[in-house]
Amino acid sequence: MSFDVGRLAALRDVHTRSISPENFGGAKSGGGRATEGTGAACAAGLGQGWKVSPSVDVEARSVFELASIDEPGRITHIWLTTHRDNWRSLVLRAYWEGEDAPAIEVPLGDFFCNGWGTFAQVSSAMIAANPHGGFNSYWPMPFQKSARLTVENLADQTATVYYQITYETNTDVAGSGYLHAQYRRSNPLPSKATHPILTGVDGKGHYVGTYMAWGVNSPGWWGEGEIKFYIDGDLEEGFPTICGTGTEDYFGGAWNFDVPGRGYTEYSTPYLGMPQVLKPDGLYRSQQRFGMYRWHVADPIHFHENLTVDIQALGWKAGHRYRLLQDDISSVALFYLDRPTANRPEFPSAEDLEVAGEPMEPMS
Structure with a gap:
């Protein structure tokens, strides 16, 4: 499971993609195209390509799809942040291979080692939580055909969520x-x-x-x-x-x-x-x-x-x-x-x- 530093220099034929509110589908050349989003008012007059859609608003008692990937791949990094009031009321779920049942089903804060709704700095190899609620996961998440990540808001108030999910395609996930x-x-x-x-x-x-x-x-x-x-x-x-x-x-x-x-x-x-x-x-x-x-x-x-x-x-x-x-x-x-x-x-x-x-x- 540990990363082999010796392989860092090895050239591979994999493709790196990233899903965020600035590129919901992770498409090549698909980032920064938004003309509407939570940052649109702040970017007024700057034009397309500036910081127009940095986050999403997850309505009360609703589920939002963070990512949907329909090819073999491996998620390599997740960065996410939201107000600490949401750390126990937002539920992170991951579904592999089109299954209806989630493989990952955890309150957001607990997944990132901050279960009490109060920030703690975490400086581990797999999870990093940085001031003030910058949550990072380096758990490798491979899949053979498809992956879907969602967040459910159990609270009665809208939750604003910033996130970026980095993944690889054209990579060998056999035996994972x-x-x-x-x-x-x-x-x-x-x-x-x-x-x-x-x-x-x-x-x-x-x-x-x-x-x-x-x-x-x-x-x-x-x-x-x-x-x-x-x-x-x-x-x-x-x-x-x-x-x-x-x-x-x-x-x-x-x-x-x-x-x-x-x-x-x-x-x-x-x-x-x-x-x-x-x-x-x-x-x-x-x-x-x-x-x-x-x-x-x-x-x-x-x-x-x-x-x-x-x-x-x-x-x-x-x-x-x-x-x-x-x-x-x-x-x-x-x-x-x-x-x-x-x-x-x-x-x-x-x-x-x-x-x-x-x-x-x-x-x-």
Whole structure:
């Protein structure tokens, strides 16, 4: 999965195309032709070719098609931005090979490792989130015949979205898996339950990434829970092939992410990080919240028949014993699969996606 820098100089017969509001179809010589768009008033008098159509307005409770590609190819980069109020109410979906069911179905902010509606700088190899909400994805998204990307606005207000999707055609995608991304939220996690990250996916593929937005509902340390990968029939045995040693361990940290004298400490590296720590403000934000990612790019987890992934929520209580937690846990699971659709969960409603406890406007 990692990019081979040694091949950067190799000449290839691929074609680079880009879809944006300035070239909705990605056609060669098709950019900058707009005479109408969200920037038309600003460009008045400048003429065609200036910044006339930089964005789109996605109406309330509607779906907008970001891109439709009808030939073999590979999406190599997505850049997108919108106001942070939209990060949980806009849903990104991707459909491969004309299927009716999406392979990617994730709230926009969570896909780009910003699940809490508050900006966090993410400086990883696969996802970069830059000030103030410049979202970038470098996950390769190959397809054999066609691809369609949409965004759904679950809110009651129009959302303005800027985006650019870069892709290659005339490229060899034989033997490639399809990228899938699934979202789940446990709010709160039921008593004595584990949080399901991925459930009952059948086929051959490899698991490549986890993002988690973890809201803590109890005092004290919260990250003792183990992540477990049930590979190729493990569920029938009742035990996983891969069993982690703790939440902070899985995300590449240690000892509660607690640097002496600094407390919880954010970090962002190419393949793992905890870029976000939201602390209580003594008023509306009463719980600690965290954002973490782990990209299995150098170490993908391969499966040949099926895969299920879950994580425990454990803290500490008196007597140095584990405390079962009932936290607010959201996750995104990313994996490549040998088929364009997979078993996926029912997507939450707009109400179930809501980030509660955010600062409110003063009442008059």
